[in-house]
Amino acid sequence: MEEFVLRNVTVVNPDHTMDNAYVLVKGGKIAAIGEDQYITQDLPEIVEEKEVESGAVLVPGMIDVHIHGTNNVDTMDATQEALKTMAETLPSEGTTSFLATTITQHPDLITKALKNAASFAAEDRSAGCAEMIGVHLEGPFFSKDKAGAQPKEHLMQADVELFQKWQKEAEGLIKWVSLAPEQDPDHALIRYLTKNGVITAAAHSNASLEEVEKAANSGVSHVTHLFNGMSGLHHREPGVASAALLNQNVTNEIIADGVHVHPAMVKLAFHMKGAAGLLLITDSIRAKCLHNGTYDLGGQTVTVEGNKPYLEDGTIAGSMLKMNEAMRNILDYTGCTVEEAAAMTAWNAAAKLGLSRKGSIEPGKDADFVLLDREKEVLRTWCRGEIAYEKGKEG
Structure with a gap:
């Protein structure tokens, strides 16, 4: 070197x-x-x-803990070339580390993607590309009421044994799991994940504030893409978003692209959580870096127009956001300092993952x-x- x-x-x-x-x-x-x-x-x-x-x-090199794909590849492609392309493309947006993120699909396809990630990680990779630091398992333990772009036909109740199988196939690479607390009513999986050092996040959930608070007591410490795919800020029925903003022990991630969340709501989240409580993520899909057109996401057709990808029914499906754009947007939307933006793009993710060698x-x-x-x-x-x-x- x-x-x-x-x-x-x-x-x-x-x-x-x-x-x-x-x-x-x-x-x-x-x-x-x-x-x-x-x-x-x-x-x-x-x-x-x-x-x-x-x-x-x-x-500091940016850390994207929630990214499905870019440059015409996706984690669910389950090929070495797909992850290699992600690792080589992401530095162009300032990302130096990432969690390869899955999507709800048939369990066999998730298994295939996890085995591929384990094989990729086992290879001696060049330092001159972004480092895949683990896997973010997004789904399939979600609520149909808040499925968003997660394929509903493959959603299921939380299953400890199935997760154990997946973690074995991934050779311990699953560092982050997004699930709906109501899909784990006895919190068996939440407690298991917490005990084994896996970050547990509430996502695609219709839970009440009280349900999220109970889940947080069992180990949920994060909320995935705040405001998207969750019960919201209703004045009589506060939901996941309300719990996310009020509980200072729960960090939030947010897609600051101006499409998923209005800039005013990004500013509200920043004022409620502070820089220490927010992580900027992309949730990007294979269409990022490419032209308008139709693409695949979890077996579904996604149409891209400008910076908005959407399913046939109009549901937003992932993003076209880059991490340096997220940094620029958070500065514009909130008036935060560059130091605070660096915390939200790097330090907070490293700290959450216990990665002392990164983040600053x-x-x-x-x-x-x-x-x-x-x-x-x-x-x-x-x-x-x-x-x-x-x-x-x-x-």
């Missing part, structure tokens, strides 16, 4: 910004960081200096970081110390 130093760069971390800084990278890790004027203390020998554009900022630009951590221009367009992305994307050098 190459050794290099970035000089005179503005480094943005979730808790502070350092101007006129240097970042020294060795062996795929951040070896040192400090004020550029003191660089000789950490740089006794000459290493390559990387040029940094004027006005650009360096932010600090010595000892993976050299995952993104150089952004003033408009939050990606100039360059490094994954574990290797250049993974450079604007103008695509393809």
Whole structure:
């Protein structure tokens, strides 16, 4: 692995910004960081200096914990090439780590996707691409009342034995499970997941506030794509969204594309939860990076027009959002600081997953970081110390 130093760069971390800084990278890790004027203390020998554009900022590599696909591939394709394409494409939007996300389907097809993910993870992957850090099992334990784009014919009650089978096939890669609390009425699966260190999220659920609170006491610690696919903010019947906003022990993820959630509601969520309580995700599908047209999602036909993918009945089906766009939008919608945006795109996900080697630009951590221009367009992305994307050098 190459050794290099970035000089005179503005480094943005979730808790502070350092101007006129240097970042020294060795062996795929951040070896040192400090004020550029003191660089000789950490740089006794000459290493390559990387040029940094004027006005650009360096932010932690973004972590997308909810992504189905991009660039005409999907996790459910269950091929090595599909996951490889995702890993190679995502750095162009600033994503350096991701959870490959499944969708509700026949159990055999989910098994196939999980086995494929395990095989992919077992290979020695190049550092110069996004790292698949696990699997997000979205479904099939959802409510038909709030199925959204999840195929209703394959929805089912929570099943501990089935999950155990899937986790075995995935070789322990399932790090995150989205389910409807009412589909696990005795909370057997929720308690099992929590005991075994798997993040449990409420999703595609018609549960009441009280049901979610009870589920949270059993281990639910997150709410998937806030406001979408859930009972809402009704003034007499508060549902999942109400519980998500009120319970400070429950983090929320949100699709900040202006399609799934109105900017005013994104701002409301930010004011209720603060930067520490929100994770930005894409929930993107294979159509991302491609043109308008028709595509497949979980065996269903999705039509894409602009930034809106939808099923035949008009149901929104995933997104076309990129992580750098989500960062730009959250800044616009809420007026938050760039540091807070970095928390919502990187730090919070790393902390939730217990990934101490990612989420911020600090010595000892993976050299995952993104150089952004003033408009939050990606100039360059490094994954574990290797250049993974450079604007103008695509393809």
